[in-house]
Amino acid sequence: MSAQRAWVPLGFFTVGLIAWQAAVVYSGQRGLYPYPTGVIDAAMRTVADGSLLAATASSLQRVLVGFAIGALCGVPLGVLMGFVRPVGRALGPIVDSLRSIAPIAWIPMALLWLGIRGNAALFIVTYAAFFPFVVNAGQAARLVDRNLVNAARALGASRALILRSVVLPGALPAILTGARISMAFAWGSIIAAELAMGIKVTAGGSGAVGLGQLMVSTLYVRRDVNGLVLYMIVIGIISLLIDLAMRRLQRTLTPWRQA
Amino acid sequence: MPVNDATGTVPVAPPPVEVARAGRRLLRWLEFPVALAVVVGLWQAVSAIVGNNTMVPSPLRVARAWVDLAQGDLREDILASLLHLGLGYVLGVGLGLALAVASVRFAVVESIVDPLVELLRPISAIAWIPLAILMFGVSGKVPVFLIFYAALFPIFVNTVAGMKQVDPQLVRAARMLGASPRMILTHVVMPFALPFVLAGARLSLGVAWMAMVAAELTGADAGLGWRLFWYQEFFAMDKVMAVILTIGVLGYVFDTLLRKLQARITRWSPDSAVDETR
Numbered sequence: 001m002s003a004q005r006a007w008v009p010l011g012f013f014t015v016g017l018i019a020w021q022a023a024v025v026y027s028g029q030r031g032l033y034p035y036p037t038g039v040i041d042a043a044m045r046t047v048a049d050g051s052l053l054a055a056t057a058s059s060l061q062r063v064l065v066g067f068a069i070g071a072l073c074g075v076p077l078g079v080l081m082g083f084v085r086p087v088g089r090a091l092g093p094i095v096d097s098l099r100s101i102a103p104i105a106w107i108p109m110a111l112l113w114l115g116i117r118g119n120a121a122l123f124i125v126t127y128a129a130f131f132p133f134v135v136n137a138g139q140a141a142r143l144v145d146r147n148l149v150n151a152a153r154a155l156g157a158s159r160a161l162i163l164r165s166v167v168l169p170g171a172l173p174a175i176l177t178g179a180r181i182s183m184a185f186a187w188g189s190i191i192a193a194e195l196a197m198g199i200k201v202t203a204g205g206s207g208a209v210g211l212g213q214l215m216v217s218t219l220y221v222r223r224d225v226n227g228l229v230l231y232m233i234v235i236g237i238i239s240l241l242i243d244l245a246m247r248r249l250q251r252t253l254t255p256w257r258q259a
Numbered sequence: 260m261p262v263n264d265a266t267g268t269v270p271v272a273p274p275p276v277e278v279a280r281a282g283r284r285l286l287r288w289l290e291f292p293v294a295l296a297v298v299v300g301l302w303q304a305v306s307a308i309v310g311n312n313t314m315v316p317s318p319l320r321v322a323r324a325w326v327d328l329a330q331g332d333l334r335e336d337i338l339a340s341l342l343h344l345g346l347g348y349v350l351g352v353g354l355g356l357a358l359a360v361a362s363v364r365f366a367v368v369e370s371i372v373d374p375l376v377e378l379l380r381p382i383s384a385i386a387w388i389p390l391a392i393l394m395f396g397v398s399g400k401v402p403v404f405l406i407f408y409a410a411l412f413p414i415f416v417n418t419v420a421g422m423k424q425v426d427p428q429l430v431r432a433a434r435m436l437g438a439s440p441r442m443i444l445t446h447v448v449m450p451f452a453l454p455f456v457l458a459g460a461r462l463s464l465g466v467a468w469m470a471m472v473a474a475e476l477t478g479a480d481a482g483l484g485w486r487l488f489w490y491q492e493f494f495a496m497d498k499v500m501a502v503i504l505t506i507g508v509l510g511y512v513f514d515t516l517l518r519k520l521q522a523r524i525t526r527w528s529p530d531s532a533v534d535e536t537r
Binding site: 091218 | 290291295367385388490491506511
């Protein structure tokens with residue numbers, strides 16, 4: 001992009017922001033519509049009283065726990081389904097149909113089973129994180145080059161050595177792709193689960209309040225539009241950071257595979 | 260091998276290879292029903308152990324609830340959801356395609372749309388729910404808006420990627436033969452990009468489906484997602500399970516249909532989706 005080209009979007013966005021601010025301020029409806037400086041105010045306020053940080057941390061914590069459980073259960077199942085063909089063929093349609101259920105649809109059952117104190121959200125996140133691992137680990141196991149395995153065996157490698165130095169490096173890229181998808185999906189689902197819980201469980205949310213619950217109380221209790229926009233921006237930034245971190249992990253662990 | 264003493268011939272039997280193949284085919288055919296039976300059996304067992312049809316409704320009760328619903332509410336809910344999905348999806352895919360074509364064709368459009376998309380794309384549709392409720396009120400507009408927003412990005416990203424990967428040789432050849440820019444777009448670039456567009460359309464539908472359920476759960480007054488909490492109010496968990504399963508089956512059917520369509524229309528090309536996870 002040439003230097004001249006860069007001025008077009010820059011100018012466009014500056015004018016857009018100023019117009020947005022002016023329109024809201026001069027219409028005299030500051031309580032009803034969000035506007036840029038209001039969002040900045042909201043950011044200062046929620047950072048200062050710590051509510052933003054605490055909510056973000058508890059949402060992130062649930063995502064990480066759900067992601068770990070999803071990986072621990074999903075990768076072995078996927079590898080089993082990929083290596084043992086009959087198992088894969090038998091469980092495939094079942095995994096596919098469970099996968100088609102939007103994780104968030106389980107929220108009424110999860111609330112019933114696990115209560116309102118945050119574990120229901122954890123269940124949803126784990127459910128979301130689980131399937132990308134199964135699918136990608138299965139694909140990885142299917143695609144491991146049999147010739148390489150046979151060659152290693154012919155050269156006298158033990159089963160453990162084959163697993164460690166042939167199968168694992170061969171499967172790692174696909175598993176890491178699964179991890180990236182699963183992390184992104186988990187982050188989307190935690191917000192959905194917390195929103196649904198926040199709307200369902202009024203005022204009783206004594207568990208750790210996440211970003212979703214914070215959004216609901218901002219919407220219905222405090223009616224703070226600027227706060228809502230701020231939380232949306234925070235959600236966006238975190239999903240960018242998650243994606244960045246997962247890509248870096250991919251580059252570090254599988255440097256032989258370009259992009 | 261047993262030899263018949265009287266005639267000295269081997270008794271006629273199908274060759275063993277054929278038998279093994281037929282057996283394997285039968286086994287393969289049985290795998291899924293068996294797996295399904297095992298899962299339903301496990302579910303039944305858990306339900307029997309828990310012994311509480313509200314906590315874990317038994318498969319039979321859920322089946323009965325489903326039949327019950329199929330004659331009444333369920334049809335209405337599916338129709339409402341499909342209406343949300345259809346409206347939002349057509350709007351989202353339409354705008355996504357238009358923006359993609361415009362930004363490949365005109366550099367000025369690209370210089371504005373591209374950063375805008377990169378700014379908005381990380382903000383998932385789900386994050387818009389509270390603002391959408393504020394803007395539209397609890398109504399059918401919330402899921403339509405969310406589906407629109409969710410569908411917009413995968414189709415846009417994939418279409419742009421497809422159109423940018425067109426072989427410049429082809430474009431130059433067409434231009435040399437006297438094709439106008441518009442003809443190049445419709446006869447060279449678009450057919451080339453078609454597999455990408457279809458892959459994007461399928462990804463869009465997947466995220467749109469998820470956004471639909473979430474939006475209906477939280478901010479709508481009709482549809483499958485809304486029904487979940489409706490029945491939960493009465494602790495009719497067998498009905499909740501029936502709706503959950505319906506959501507799963509419908510999602511699976513849609514994805515399979517689009518995949519088949521994609522395979523049929525672009526028979527020459529393997530699945531060429533840009534990795535797009537949100």
